[in-house]
Amino acid sequence: MKIIVDEEKCCGAGQCVLIAPDVFDQRDDDGIVVLLDARPPVVRHDAVRECAAVCPGAAISLDEDA
Template structure:
């Protein structure tokens, strides 16, 4: 699965980082999401899907 993030939509809530810290981080200066890997690591599928679902800005997308 391939992950993309829309930094312009991101509101810096940080839910993605809490759910999948191996995949997402936040910039120190403004809290905007930073994608650590464009591919979902093995074993992280459920956490990434939950991050997509709870993102208040709908800034994360996952495609097969």
């Protein structure tokens, strides 16, 4: 799995950070998503999928084949 984030779409809601703090963080100044691990281990894939599903700005996309 490879994670792609679009900072332009991010609204800073922070759901991804709450669900998968080892994979996502937020910038201090504006709350925009920071990707910590673009290729997380398999044990985090379900959490990352949940992050993509609940992201209000649809800023997180996944390449499941990568």
